[in-house]
Amino acid sequence: MTPRDFTAASPRPALSAGAAPSTADLLRSEQAYEQVKSDIVACVLRPGETLTEKQIGDRYQIRKATIRAALTRLMQEGLVRSEPRRGYVITPLTLRDVAEIFDVRSLIEPEVFRVAASGLTERGLEDVRQAARKVLKPETLRSHVAFLAADRAFRLALAELSGNSRLAQLLGQILDQSERVLHLGFRSRDLTQLIIGQQKELIHACEAREVAGIVKLARSQCLALKKQVLEALLAGAKLQETNLQDFA
Numbered sequence: 001m002t003p004r005d006f007t008a009a010s011p012r013p014a015l016s017a018g019a020a021p022s023t024a025d026l027l028r029s030e031q032a033y034e035q036v037k038s039d040i041v042a043c044v045l046r047p048g049e050t051l052t053e054k055q056i057g058d059r060y061q062i063r064k065a066t067i068r069a070a071l072t073r074l075m076q077e078g079l080v081r082s083e084p085r086r087g088y089v090i091t092p093l094t095l096r097d098v099a100e101i102f103d104v105r106s107l108i109e110p111e112v113f114r115v116a117a118s119g120l121t122e123r124g125l126e127d128v129r130q131a132a133r134k135v136l137k138p139e140t141l142r143s144h145v146a147f148l149a150a151d152r153a154f155r156l157a158l159a160e161l162s163g164n165s166r167l168a169q170l171l172g173q174i175l176d177q178s179e180r181v182l183h184l185g186f187r188s189r190d191l192t193q194l195i196i197g198q199q200k201e202l203i204h205a206c207e208a209r210e211v212a213g214i215v216k217l218a219r220s221q222c223l224a225l226k227k228q229v230l231e232a233l234l235a236g237a238k239l240q241e242t243n244l245q246d247f248a
Helices: 023-041 053-060 064-076 095-118 122-135 144-162 165-186 192-207 211-234
Strands: 080-083 087-090
Touching (some): 023 053, 023 064, 023 165, 095 211, 122 144, 122 192, 144 165, 165 211
């Protein structure tokens, strides 16, 4: 095939339908994904809330193609679902969902921490301590949104020491699910001191290089947090299958 003569007078060739997205398109999609996800996790977008593509576009000032790319990722993560003739629904939460989320976390988090603790270095430990110090900053403690985001960052700082990005990513996904539940729990009960205490226990266990102890501790902490959150939510729910969108 003869190459085209690209002169100043030549028309600019159009992108084909299958052309790869530009860097700017990818950046916009990532920003849209992070914005919507952040609002879902913080329950700004409430469990059970229905949104159309137009509503999402107007709210976040993003284009339809960008919206769809972001929503596809959120559906894959179980935070959004598509319903015919309704649009998109923020995945509802039931008390059963809450129990299952923390049960899964109690399986994943201890194993991730076991791998991380097995090769823990002093530098890695200092990174975890630094993440814990950020949790205690006055500006963080003034907002449970900032506090829970900082707690997630603390746990991922430890997870990343595993050297296994897939394990850290897996933990990040279940932490997103549990953080959404914790935002609802905070509306009935202040869990700040419980979570801070759990962080301190984890750091002490890491400092002692007690790998088996870290695994046992992480599992018991998840189950203790599950108990506290369920008790807080049950205070306003009558049935095990009650949709928790009413808490948001």
